[in-house]
Amino acid sequence: MASIKDVARAAGVSIGTVSNVLNRPEIVSPSRRSAVETAIAELGYVRNDAARQLKAGRSLTVGCIVLDISNPFYAQLAAGAELAAEASGIGVLTGNSGHRTSRERLQLSLFEEQRVRGILLASRGGTEELVRAIHDRGTPIILMETDEHVESFCSVSTDDAAGGRMAVAHLLEQGRRRIAVIAAKLELRQVAARIAGASAAVAEVPGASLEIIEADDLTVLAGRAAGSRIASRPAGKRPDGVFCINDLMAAGAMQAFAFQDRIRMPEDIALIGYDDIAFSRSTIVPLSSVSQAAEMMGRTAYALLEEEVVHGGGHVHRHVTFRPELVVRRSTDPDAADPLDAEGA
Incomplete structure (x- = not known):
């Protein structure tokens, strides 16, 4: 060469x-x-950018680690960071931890070895000591999807407790009283917060009940399996409102309801998801969901990183919380407008 x-x-x-x-x-x-x-x-x-990095002490790339790049929410999150970085001539390298602590550790170490400008991290957990050590050695790290460690790191998150409460409150307002939450990876902060919000909403309505149905994963297939378990029950033993922890699981549950036992949505079961990913508008029955500002979260995380790079030791850490929004479609409200009709107009 x-x-x-x-x-x-x-x-x-x-x-x-x-x-x-x-x-x-x-x-x-x-x-x-x-x-x-x-x-x-x-x-x-x-x-030879490696040689230039050694001389300058800082790369023109940023590392971004997400939990599951196959989930459109995380793809949007990373895309937001990429768009913000592009305007400054900075590249973003995205790593997928796959919910594995060992892989997250490896990616953190590799990014530090590559002298990246900084790291945007949606963590699985279990790497706190390594994260703090890398940060203390001079690589800025911005935490995503958490409001913890606000004194030590900048971070961005959605108010997931408010989102879970919002989803189930909507089901209750539709007259549903037997509420089920389909969830997986209950130890994740985001999942636990959404369930806590759902529980709080149910506690405020006399006669309402809440059931947690644990699935194997946060995927379409896992949601379909959980939905099949619900569909196999006698009609009187089924929940009349179901909140899925994310839209992928909701899409799977919808498949089970629609094809296995011809359960009508929302007449028999009102179904709502979380994240409002793009295909929520075009599922068999348009899916109600709780919307997160995924792209804006990615942009904001990158902006916080640049603030820390520029100000260095004089930087004051801060946390940015995004408020979720309820998006009502026909899976919970038969009178809701069809989003495809709106696009055609």
Whole structure:
């Protein structure tokens, strides 16, 4: 591979001139800049960013670690960070921990070794000591989806307790009293908060009950399996309102209700999800959901990272909380407008 020395020799200029063309082209005369650019093209020279990082002490890349990149919510979160970083000429490398602490640890260590500008982290948990050590060694870390550790880290999150309460309060307002929550990974902060909010909503309505149906995972297939368990019950033993911890599980439960036992939504069971991912509008019955500002959370996390990079030791950590919003569709309200009709109009 061609080196910067090879480019300088081919262009008949100094190494310093080549460096200026790469980093400050406006200070180089047009003729010399043209000679260097021609040499770069002919030799196929690619800048050695690792060497530049060692000299500058900071990369032009940011690491972003999410729990499950196959979940559209996390894809939107990472996309928001990428869009914000792009405006500053910064790249975002996204890692998928897959809800595995060991993989999260590996990705954290690799990003630190690569001298990234900073790390945006949606954590599975269990890596707190490593996160603090990396941060203390000089790599800024912004926590996503948590409001913990606000004195030590900047962070962004959604008020998930309010979101869970909002979802179940809507079911109760629709006259539902036998409420079930389909959930998995109950130890996750987000899941626990949504269940706590759901419980609080039920506690305020006399005669209402809450059942937790634990699934194997936070996926469509796991939601379908949980939905099948509900559908297999006698009609009088089924819940009349179901809150799924995310939209993927809700889509699976909807499949089980619609195809296994022809359970009508919302007439027999009102169904609501969480996240309001894009395909919620186009499920078999348009899915009511609780919307999170995923892209804005990613943008805000990146903005907090840049604040910390710029201000360094003088930076004051802060937390940004986003309020979720209820989106009502036909899976809970038969009179709700069809979103596809609205798009056609």
